[in-house]
């Protein structure tokens with residue numbers, strides 16, 4: 001008889017159909033919750049063993065639904081166990097996936113449980129099976145509006161009021177619409193609603209790659225709020241520095257508005273996407289892969305756009321992982337990095353030129369407080385208030401002249417990502 005093969009077999013090849021995608025979802029959740037990685041970043045490693053693109057998409061969807069619904073899934077699990085399972089117990093993680101399948105994605109319960117049980121082989125199989133069965137027999141359901149994690153509710157209620165925290169629940173309950181930024185007024189594009197010039201809003205889930213004008217490169221996907229920073233620079237023919245530019249939504253807008261753009265970012269892989277976006281749209285920019293904390297500009301720019309790295313809590317609708325990994329420590333780290341980049345960016349603006357600072361964050365430390373501290377340190381800059389015709393109807397500038405986009409704003413037309421945007425002019 002041949003000796004048994006002691007080499008470790010690929011875990012996915014011995015799995016029944018459907019199990020590898022759940023295994024990958026478990027890895028994704030571990031990467032986000034234990035290691036604080038963004039879901040998108042974890043995707044490549046966690047789904048490496050999956051050979052079918054639909055499996056990758058399913059693993060991603062499962063992890064995203066668990067993160068969107070985490071407090072509600074945990075409340076159900078806790079209601080059906082006598083001893084509370086540890087936060088990081090594998091049984092809890094596997095139950096979250098099974099319940100998200102059955103209660104959110106509409107997977108038949110028998111398939112939802114059968115595809116996760118192999119993830120706890122040699123472990124608490126009976127417990128997982130028992131808890132899931134109890135909840136299904138009880139006809140368990142999730143609340144209509146997802147419950148946000150308690151620290152988020154507390155922080156946003158303190159910062160913006162209970163109404164905004166509640167609006168955030170409503171805005172994460174349904175997939176957000178899809179916004180397109182147009183390269184020019186007359187490009188081919190799918191039918192939708194225009195909330196600003198060169199903008200089209202499509203319903204959630206609209207197919208993108210097959211849509212009219214995609215192949216011609218006449219438009220790109222960009223949340224309407226994310227398009228405001230470049231809009232505040234307007235059109236022109238001079239030189240603009242797009243700092244922290246990848247994957248390039250704002251670079252494309254600036255190039256399409258006529259500027260000679262230098263697009264700088266530290267991340268090589270994201271710069272690859274920026275180059276692809278330039279190639280698809282036929283727009284041009286000078287592309288620099290460098291650290292903004294070390295790079296030096298050869299000459300000042302007419303405008304600098306700093307779309308700074310941040311906690312990204314404003315994009316929680318599309319990226320629910322931020323709700324679980326962007327806490328006070330990350331926010332403080334990001335605020336410090338932003339202040340350092342902002343100080344350098346300011347020196348690259350010519351006198352009379354513009355500096356636009358933006359973050360997709362709902363944290364004042366990365367927005368209002370950052371700009372106030374900057375203005376205190378730099379008497380040669382003043383806020384240049386955003387004007388009503390630069391913003392969508394229903395989104396006024398704040399009294400200080402900057403733009404603060406919060407959950408609940410423009411809710412009747414599908415809402416916006418959370419953002420902070422401030423245009424400043426170098427006065428001296």
Ligand SMILES: C[S@@+](CC[C@H](N)C(=O)[O-])C[C@H]1O[C@@H](n2cnc3c(N)ncnc32)[C@H](O)[C@@H]1O
Nearest residue numbers: 244245246247248249250266267291292307309
């Ligand atoms: C909010 S994203 C930029 C999004 C981009 N502006 C767009 O519209 O597509 C922030 C970017 O900052 C970059 N970044 C972080 N630290 C940096 C640094 N020290 N120097 C340059 N870029 C940096 C990240 O790689 C990331 O691409």
